[in-house]
Amino acid sequence: MNVGGYEIDIIVQGYPGKSVCHGGLGWSTLALVRGHGRVAVVDTGPFGYRGLIRERLHKRGLKPTDVTDLLLTHCHHDHSVNWVMFKDARIVIGADEMAWARALPWGENSVPEFYVAELAKWPTMRTVHDGEEVWPGLKAYLAPGHTPGCLVFVLEGGEHDLIFTGDAAKNRAELVSRDTDMTFDKKVSAASIDMIWSHWKKKPGTIVLPGHDRPMVLKGGKPTYVGTLEASIKSWTGDDMETTTVFQLVV
Secondary structure (H helix, E strand, O other): OEEOOEEEEEEEOOOOOOOOOOOOOOOOOEEEEEEOOEEEEEOOOOHHHHHHHHHHHHHOOOOHHHOOEEEOOOOOHHHHHHHHHHOOOEEEEEHHHHHHHHHOOOOOOOOOHHHHHHHHOOOOEEEEOOOOEEEOOEEEEEOOOOOOOOEEEEEOOOOOOEEEEEHHHOOHHHHHHOOOOOOOOHHHHHHHHHHHHHHHOOOOOOEEEEOOOOOEEEEOOEEEEOOOOOOEEEEEOOOOOOOEEEEEOOO
16 A cells, blocks of 8 residues: 555554453554655554564564654554564654553553553653644544544545554444444544544545554445455364364454
């Protein structure tokens, strides 16, 4: 994908689902934005992504230390905990989000408490407010609901834009229905999704990249996927390490 002179690659594709028996799944989308002298990563994924991130950056001739900007949509562990991989980058997160996350009682939320506490005093961390320009052509918009300080990042291009929704809209179902899972207030989340739609409709061909789903464009006013979904689990189901069963999670 190319928007405004930036090349956008998906480093790890998120998955629009939940674990039934083991709590949160946390398979979030990570994107790479390159152009105009910048190498930016949007969100970081959970601990399990660390090897994938290094591997997929390496395939593109990059190391974590090459990343100039890290854009965090919110503080939940599956989007923020690996900020330490990009500690030399300028790290951008919402001011409202940091204030909320730092005030939470420990052990009662999906926020990684120690990582947030360290990030709050990290010298390259910068907080932004609603409508603030992060760099020329990229703006952050407050989109509360999933968390009080969720951000949506809009990368502006001449012909079309790209909207990184984070978990303000985790997947296509939330975008279409305006109903949400894991929100502190469904009405607040619905208003944030309405805001996303207002940006989406501004330019034909604008791409939306949710926090746990594939990219989408509007065709006939209807969200249509770009690309295919890949997800599976390999299980050891036999009596030796070579006997495995692969369960495809795509229907």
